[in-house]
Amino acid sequence: MKLSVHQKAFAMVLSLGLVAGCSSTGETMGEDEYGSDVSAVDQDGGSTVYGGSDGSGVSASDLTEEELRAREERAEQEAMRNITTFYFDFDTAEIKAEAREVLVAHARFLENNPNQRVRLEGHADERGTKEYNLALGERRANAVERFLIVNGASRAQMETVSYGEEKPAVMGSSESAWAQNRRVELVFE
Amino acid sequence: MTGQERDVTNIGQQPWKSPVALSLLLHGLIVVVALAGWSWTTPESEPEPRSIAARLVTQQEPEPSPVVEEVDEPDRDEERKKEQQEQKRRQEAERKAAEEEKAREEARRIQQEKERKRQEEAAARERAEQKAREEEAARQKAEAEAKERARQKAEEEKRRQEEAKRRAEEERRKAEEERRKREEAERQKREEQARREAEQKRKEAERRLKEQQLEALAEEASREREAEARRQQEAAAAKAREARMMSESEKYQALIRERLSQAWYPPSSATEEMTARLQITLLPTGELQSVKLINGSGNTAFDNSAISAVKSLNRYPIPDDRDTFERYFRQFTIEFNPRRLK
């Protein structure tokens, strides 16, 4: 017991450190680092993120305790799954906080439906160069893909493609148009 | 305190090498100085320290004799008084004795007088006899003497005449000699005078010559100075003219530069390494008479752009002053070398 308390405390400090690290440093770079090189760290980090995004702060044992509540939650998640577009800031691939809950719902759905396939389409706004925007769109799609994998989806269910700035959702050269064009779309097949 | 300070400074000025010695010396001196200082501090009335020292030194040697004299003075006076009284007594006694002696002397004198009178009567008789003999002898002697005197006198006269004659002769000779000497001196003097005059004349001539030469030299120098001054003046004037022309020239150079810059279209192949040198000749009207490419840039388009620019000016801005024009703008070089490409 004594040991585990120590362990827990240590883990908490560690995870706090991780969270702090994630939120305080540039997450664009962070995700790249995780995604390309170190998957183990990625999963730990993802878990931490998951705990945080659950919002309740209670442990997983709640789920088994009350079925009614679970059913409600499932309904909520289905509603959330209607959201399939996720937005980004200029020249970043950082998943925004409000997108995480929804993406978790998608991940669970994919986890529960292994035959379901999804296409992740990354986009950029028109600003900057086309080739760089292609890479940027891909980076965004990859960021979403990693998030989904970490939260239960399988890599085999997913396919990513970047259109860069070629397929804007909204025409025009305004801030709001650009904001709506910097996105990743989930296309379920 | 002043003394102390002064002494310390003095010590400081001593060039001691050994620190131990210095230290010892210092300590010693400090003690000495302290003591000295201590003793010196007491007399407030004492004047300047320097005079103190002097007095101290000079009074090292005492003078005892005046001291003794002074101390014994009153004893000597008293002795003198006693002696005077004694002397008085002695003088009184002496005077009495003298008076007694005087009376005895008087008696002796009367007796002597009587003796003398008797002796005198005997002598008188003697003397009369003697006189008679002496008178005879004297008469004989006088006669001889007169004879002798006459002979001597004649002889004397003769000698005197001879002497006078000799002296006259001598004087004459002397005068002659004198005259001769005078004449000689005069002659010498004249000769000297002449010589001196000649010498002076020569010197004068020499001096004059020298002066003339110097004059000539000075004249030459002055002429040269004048010439130099004139030359300098001319040079300065030329320089001023030159400067005027230069500034004038610079003004028109700037104008030409500006006009050509506006007229020159360096081709896009131009680089900062390219230079085209053109020699241009203008007419006094400012019109271009000819242009010649002296050094090409190696790029035909560049060279052509330069020639074209030079030829595009209908009339070059040139100064009114003909000299300036001839000097600078009749023929000159234009160098095209882009420094700041677009």
Added chain:
Amino acid sequence: MTHRTNNTYTFMALTLVCSLLVWALGTGPASAELTIRITEGADSAIPVAVVPFAENGGIPAGDKINSIVQDDLAMSGEFRTLSPEKMLSLPSKRSEVYYRDWRLLGQRYVLVGQLSRNGDRVEARYELLDVNREERILGESAAVSVGNMRTLAHHISDKVYEAITGVPGAFSTKLAYVTLDTAKGEPRYRLQVSDVDGKRARVRLESKEPILSPAWSPDGKKLAYVSFETGKPAIYIHELGSGNRTKVADFRGLNSAPAWSRDGRSLLLTLSKDGNAEIYRMDIQSRNLKRLTNHWSIDTEGVWDHSGEGIFFTSDRSGGPQIYHKSSETAEPRRITFGSRYNARPRPDSQGDYVYYVHQRNGGFHIARTDLSNGEETVLTRTASDESPSLAPNGRMLIYATKHSGTSVLTVISADGGAAYSLPATEGDVREPAWSPVIR
């Protein structure tokens, strides 16, 4: 031997004396002479009068040679032309030219010529005259088939440009670009090739999916590009003569930014098959790949430098996209741009003097260049959404895409940022211009 040596010495001494004499004589009067140095030229473009060519019957109607030449010269930004209405006379040969008239009009050069029909060919005889020097600096006759009057005109433009500037003209080259037409609902992407003035455009590929990054092969006969026609990006090589296409790269993830090597045997590509965007060299014949970058950041838009040994590319390894240079395939990348947070898509000139790129400043995107000798950066454009710079083969002109009232158009500027010349608008957006090399 000794005798010869002595002779040599004597000769050397004589030479020395002679050269000293020559030097003394040569420098004496010359140094006394006034020298005026001109270090700056006129800022404005060179005035050129392109006189309408005389036509001796049988010349097809349509755009006239003189107006095509005039537009070409104007496009370069280095010339301003005189409209024919202002000309005092319309000579067609040298003997008819009164130089004084042209000098009065402030003209530096006059192009005169005449066209004559000879069977199915049209012959042009033309002369370029230097007004101030009163000399002919160019005189030529050229012939084309009746249908290729524009070819003739661009040829004359090239010759005139070279005669005046000393640099070969680039008016006979081609442009490749992509148009997007959304008028009929479904987007139509068209890869087109045209003359430098946008005329005689021909569609080479049409797709409802995006077409990107056309790149000319060094011989000007092939284009490599990115097409999304299969739903994801792949790289194709398109032979313009035959229309044959080959898909050369279709890896998982990105397949983008093709660039040809100078020998035309390999392509630089951006692939993300190994995780994230990296630059690879592909041997076209064998399809062998060599990875040239290895960094967790985005590395893309690779292009060979003038030497053909090193590459320029875009990387956001410093946080935002910046231009980097590797002097060889294995050298450490050296950052080139520092002027702002966003600099991308490098396009070096063929001399190794400058690299051109897209540069963000104050929220707008412009074309800028950096002097590689000193790192000095110059922003060349004033428009705000500028993209895809591409240099003409003579290095004197640059074309790029920009937005004009919401529509993407192409604009040509002189490579030093001089006057801009917008290409006539076609239907829809025009983007991704690529200037061809000199086509042999």
